[in-house]
Amino acid sequence: MQIRRTTGFIVLSLFTAFFLAACGGGGGGASAVPVPEVTTAGASSITVNSAVLNGTVNPTGLATTYWFEWGTGSTLATYDNTSSKSAGSGTAGVAASDSITGLSQGTTYYYRLAASNSAGTTKGLIVSLTTASPLDPPTVQTLAADTITISGATLKATVIPNGLATDAYFEWGIDNTFAVPNVTSPQSVGTDNTSHQVNAVLTGLTTGTKYYYRVVATNSAGTSRGLTASFTTNTQAPTVVTDPASPVGTDNALLKGTVNPNGLATTYHFEWGTSSTLATYDNTPTVSAGSGTGNVAVSAAISSLSEATIYYFRVVATNSTGTEQGTIRFLTTLQNPPPTAVAHFNESVFMAGPNGSSVGAYGPTTVTLLGSDSTDAFGTITSYLWTQIGGTNTPAISDPAADNTDFPAPALAYGTNDNLVFQLTVTDNRGLSGTDNIWKNIKWGYLDDFSADTTGTYVVFDTLDPGATLTYDSSGQRAQVTTGDNTGLIFSKFLPVNNTGVFSLDFNPTSSFGSGGSISIRLADASDTYYEFSTEEAMIKKVRAGIVVDNTAFPFAYSQDATYPIKITYSRYLVRVEAFGQDVSLVTEGPGHDESVNAVNYFEVETTQQNAKYDNLQLEAAP
Numbered sequence: 018m019q020i021r022r023t024t025g026f027i028v029l030s031l032f033t034a035f036f037l038a039a040c041g042g043g044g045g046g047a048s049a050v051p052v053p054e055v056t057t058a059g060a061s062s063i064t065v066n067s068a069v070l071n072g073t074v075n076p077t078g079l080a081t082t083y084w085f086e087w088g089t090g091s092t093l094a095t096y097d098n099t100s101s102k103s104a105g106s107g108t109a110g111v112a113a114s115d116s117i118t119g120l121s122q123g124t125t126y127y128y129r130l131a132a133s134n135s136a137g138t139t140k141g142l143i144v145s146l147t148t149a150s151p152l153d154p155p156t157v158q159t160l161a162a163d164t165i166t167i168s169g170a171t172l173k174a175t176v177i178p179n180g181l182a183t184d185a186y187f188e189w190g191i192d193n194t195f196a197v198p199n200v201t202s203p204q205s206v207g208t209d210n211t212s213h214q215v216n217a218v219l220t221g222l223t224t225g226t227k228y229y230y231r232v233v234a235t236n237s238a239g240t241s242r243g244l245t246a247s248f249t250t251n252t253q254a255p256t257v258v259t260d261p262a263s264p265v266g267t268d269n270a271l272l273k274g275t276v277n278p279n280g281l282a283t284t285y286h287f288e289w290g291t292s293s294t295l296a297t298y299d300n301t302p303t304v305s306a307g308s309g310t311g312n313v314a315v316s317a318a319i320s321s322l323s324e325a326t327i328y329y330f331r332v333v334a335t336n337s338t339g340t341e342q343g344t345i346r347f348l349t350t351l352q353n354p355p356p357t358a359v360a361h362f363n364e365s366v367f368m369a370g371p372n373g374s375s376v377g378a379y380g381p382t383t384v385t386l387l388g389s390d391s392t393d394a395f396g397t398i399t400s401y402l403w404t405q406i407g408g409t410n411t412p413a414i415s416d417p418a419a420d421n422t423d424f425p426a427p428a429l430a431y432g433t434n435d436n437l438v439f440q441l442t443v444t445d446n447r448g449l450s451g452t453d454n455i456w457k458n459i460k461w462g463y464l465d466d467f468s469a470d471t472t473g474t475y476v477v478f479d480t481l482d483p484g485a486t487l488t489y490d491s492s493g494q495r496a497q498v499t500t501g502d503n504t505g506l507i508f509s510k511f512l513p514v515n516n517t518g519v520f521s522l523d524f525n526p527t528s529s530f531g532s533g534g535s536i537s538i539r540l541a542d543a544s545d546t547y548y549e550f551s552t553e554e555a556m557i558k559k560v561r562a563g564i565v566v567d568n569t570a571f572p573f574a575y576s577q578d579a580t581y582p583i584k585i586t587y588s589r590y591l592v593r594v595e596a597f598g599q600d601v602s603l604v605t606e607g608p609g610h611d612e613s614v615n616a617v618n619y620f621e622v623e624t625t626q627q628n629a630k631y632d633n634l635q636l637e638a639a640p
């Protein structure tokens with residue numbers, strides 16, 4: 018900066034020359050003179066030794082320069098100049114400013130703006146400023162707020178501590194009188210004589226609201242308050258997101274979305290319909306989403322929808338700023354489930370008759386198919402259909418269209434089995450169908466009623482001393498075993514392999530020898546793995562690999578020349594013997610018991626020191 022000192026005499030001389038020219042000196046006619054227009058404004062950034070001088074200049078269409086004249090005299094009879102600066106050549110006022118330094122603290126200075134173009138020079142009014150004293154209260158200036166959002170802003174100001182430890186803060190609120198102001202946290206500014214910018218961030222403000230604020234700074238010399246400034250928080254339409262619908266039923270759904278009111282009272286609803294663009298739609302009721310600035314989960318239930326149908330939807334929210342629509346999503350309603358087919362047999366696994374005879378299965382000779390437990394939650398079952406879809410044998414179903422029907426049990430050849438599979442289809446009044454499959458494993462069973470002599474089909478071997486025999490009693494149509502004292506006999510036959518079943522026979526003791534006769538029945542997988550009922554040991558036992566793993570006592574008493582049915586039911590869980598008026602069970606699974614399963618593929622009947630007759634040897638499926 019170049020400062021030029023001049024005298025009042027020179028200025029007066031220039032003025033005199035200008036006056037003479039204006040009065041016609043030099044000849045020529047009079048014309049309008051577009052001299053510059055100037056206005057001196059208040060100084061800013063005043064410190065103890067500097068200040069910024071301000072004003073405006075209108076060049077009035079001619080190339081114009083400006084400068085400031087300043088000094089300590091109130092009339093500026095003598096003064097200093099700032100360097101000339103261009104103000105351009107426009108026809109509107111432009112801001113003019115320049116700084117002056119090297120001032121004395123606590124001193125009043127006077128200044129004015131001057132401007133000159135080819136038409137002449139114009140000087141503004143004289144204005145004063147006073148530099149700060151080193152022990153003065155802080156010098157403050159409130160600046161414009163920035164970073165203004167819908168709910169916040171950053172307040173700004175400058176503070177000069179004027180040589181004393183200074184704290185600064187802002188007063189703010191919606192009342193421009195600051196009767197009960199909010200205040201920001203104090204900030205330490207320092208102790209120097211330079212200008213410091215202080216900022217404070219406000220949050221949680223109300224959208225679209227005008228707030229007033231000013232800076233306040235305090236040191237030991239006193240408190241200074243800046244001029245009051247203001248800002249208005251922004252306004253914004255709601256922010257909306259359409260979320261997936263959940264849950265979705267056959268005729269109803271729950272629509273979901275997210276709405277941020279952005280600080281303004283906001284309402285929302287959903288638009289929905291079958292148009293993918295929602296060209297036409299229905300509205301859910303309008304509901305308040307509040308006036309907060311956070312996301313709000315919103316939802317609305319819709320009903321009376323068509324099953325298995327695509328529906329489109331979106332969330333729509335409105336506040337005083339505007340309305341926003343979410344993206345369009347879609348949902349597909351569920352189809353009401355078809356009827357539920359439930360198929361049963363009247364029996365579980367059963368065994369077929371002997372050697373291809375037409376006697377059929379033991380137990381019922383007719384197998385019942387049960388479909389009446391089928392259900393339909395959304396309709397009425399109108400038809401049933403039974404079909405056989407698996408198995409070698411194809412027994413005729415008596416009425417395939419009935420809910421409950423039957424078929425004759427097929428006869429099987431010796432040592433064979435068959436797996437019959439049936440399918441039940443139920444159809445309702447909506448034309449929807451459901452199916453259920455069930456199967457029946459038919460096993461070859463065993464029956465020998467000795468209506469003919471079959472004794473030669475059994476494997477026979479003596480125990481103890483030889484001499485026992487197995488012969489046929491044609492008059493009684495029974496098998497008979499003749500032993501003797503210290504003599505026994507076993508007769509045996511293979512069975513279809515199975516894990517559960519009922520073995521039975523009729524036992525007719527006719528005479529005993531020595532210490533008394535006995536009968537033992539083994540249902541065996543191998544010579545060392547079997548179930549056994551023995552009157553000699555008065556025991557029921559389970560043997561695996563030659564080791565007795567489970568056993569229980571069986572008390573008994575029988576007489577000669579009486580017939581005793583003996584029935585043994587065996588499974589994984591127990592062996593049950595019904596004989597001689599007793600009914601005793603041996604548990605074969607559980608704590609302390611062997612849990613393995615003995616297969617049965619042959620039987621042995623041992624008669625010791627006893628003559629006896631046998632009839633109705635039979636193997637059936639377990640009930």
